[in-house]
Amino acid sequence: MTAIDLNSDLGESYGAWRMGDDDTMLAIVSSANVACGFHAGDPAGIWKTVKAAADKGVSIGAHVSYPDRVGFGRRDMDVTSGELIADVIYQIGALKGMAAAAGTTVGYVKPHGALYNRIAHDPKQGQAVIDAIKAIDPSLVLMGLANAPILKLAQASGLKTVAEAFADRAYTPDGQLVSRREQGSVLHDTQRIAQRMLQLANKGTLEAVDGSTIRIDAQSICVHGDSPGAVAIAHEIRRAFEADGVTVRSFLSA
Template identity: 75%
Template sequence: MSAIDLNSDLGEGYGAWAMGDDAAMLSIVSSANIACGFHAGDPAGLLRSLREAAARGVSVGAHVSYPDRVGFGRRDMDVAHDELVADVVYQIGALQGLARAAGTSVTYVKPHGALYNRIAGDARQGRAVIEGIQLADPSLVLMGLAGAPILAQAEAAGLATVAEAFADRAYTPEGTLVSRRETGAVIHDPALVASRMVQLARDGTLTAIDGSTIRLEARSICVHGDSPGAVAIARAVREAFEREGITIKSFTDHAA
């Protein structure tokens, strides 16, 4: 792969509580998954992050979530279909309005946290998210976990999709993410993360937590903006790609 997208979850501060370093991350990544207020993000902070993304030429995605600020969107919820559809439409619409004010636009949707994990294999909630995106703006691309059924489900419904891998997360031999409750689920060594992502971009493979090799086809790589050392990890990945001649470029540019 000669070009790949690098994305991060941003806009996740709230009022006086800061989360991550958006300005630094926006100087490194090519796509920004911006919170929509349901798990994190206040309007003024979101507008600042969107303006910075616009100034940097970074693509913007709506990071939609369950309504769960206290749990940071990481608690699973059994939400009724119509309610989840409306939640997705509402969040996309809110971010679209802020993006217009910042001089940019929303081009894709990446569900956050528990919602992301739930719809990866839950066709019922996946259908609600897909319907919400289609009602809000059917031209938006759905970003989802590489190899997960949600991608085929969305494509069958007429949505464009992009598969992503996680730079700082360990994978099981089955190609799923190791639970955060397990030791070794999050990788903190920037050099190790960078070498793994070069392997992914070059060969389409990763080393699973048990040492086996798995195949993973992904056009975007996520570095979590709220992880300790997130900026150092993202910078190490970018520098490794540049050394290897791999271009960092938003997948929305790939389609252009």
Template identity: 80%
Template sequence: MTAIDLNSDLGESYGAWRMGDDEAMLCIVSSANVACGFHAGDPAGILKTVKAAAERGVSIGAHVSYPDRVGFGRRDIDVTSPELVADVVYQIGALKGIAAAAGTQVRYVKPHGALYNRIATDAKQGAAVIEAVKAVDPSLVLMGLANAPILDLAGKAGLDVVAEAFADRAYTPEGHLVSRREPGAVLHDPAAIAQRMLRLAKDGTIEAIDGSVIRIDAKSICVHGDSPDAVAIAREIRRTFEAEGIAIRSFLAPSAA
């Protein structure tokens, strides 16, 4: 692999409540998953982040969520399919409007938090998200968990997909993310994480939480923007990759490997 995408969840501040360091992250990552207001983000802050991403040539994705600001979108909701379709359509539409105002465009969709985890294996909610994306703009790419059924489901429905791995999260032996409620679920050491991701990029493998080795075919790596270590982790991943001759480049770039 000569290039890989590095993405982060941005635009998540809300009013006086600050979340992450978008300015710093946008100087490191190649793709920005921008909050659409349902789990975090206010209009002014979202617009600021989108403008900054556009100025730096960072690809913009709609980070759609369940309507759950209090829980930061990390609480599972057993929503009906029509409601979920409408919620996702609404969020993509809102970000598309903001992107147009900033002179850029939304290129992909990445569900957030509990919705992301739910649709990875829940075909019903997954189908609703796919329906919503296609209804708004079928050229949008759906980003999802590597090796998860949602990617096959979306591909069969006619959407382009991109598989991602998580730099700052532990994996189960089955290839799922370890629940945040479990010890060791979130990783913090930038140097160790960078080497972990380098192994992923070179060999397509990663060590699970029990020490077993699992195979993950990913074209994008995510660093959660709300982590206190996010900037340091992203910076170390980029430094490590570039030292090994692996470029950080959006998966949407024509020359991406």
């Protein structure tokens, strides 16, 4: 039987500003990438999401970011390795404290936004993130973009990795994400998205924007919690998986 992880970015509300529907998403996904306060999330909201994830048996990952609340962590930053190491250790440590208080643990790290995209191909910042994870807890798994060099760099440094694909994003013929600045980069048709993810789970392939078939070796699928219709997309993916006999299960329990 085929099994795959389904993850979403959660805990991103801040004060009176609401982002996403964490409670509903936690009933659908198997892993939660929880904001650590640097791009989004406040302590009360993060705590609520961590407790809810623990109650539902959903795996928890630290969704670390550049210090960029105004830009929601989507602005690239040319930070030093020392700064980045400290920032990542700080964020993971904060979430570990929350998780321990809720009677659960943090099992993996998924960088967010601009940091995620930067380290996918930037070995300097990538190594800083790796060094930070190893410094605080070398048992943590690094989640990164499928087919990106960061995964091999992390593995060579002794970290376990999990490769991720994006349900609601279009791909180029060389297996990269289409830039959000380009038309058609974000997908919205729930049934089309679900069928694409079913193809990915069963065959390890996707259709690129030019119509060609590309191979994506991914063990986890992300549905962005802040995307319009995120809950509907996640629900339809899970429904399609269950109808086809694909099990939704955290990669940490595989």
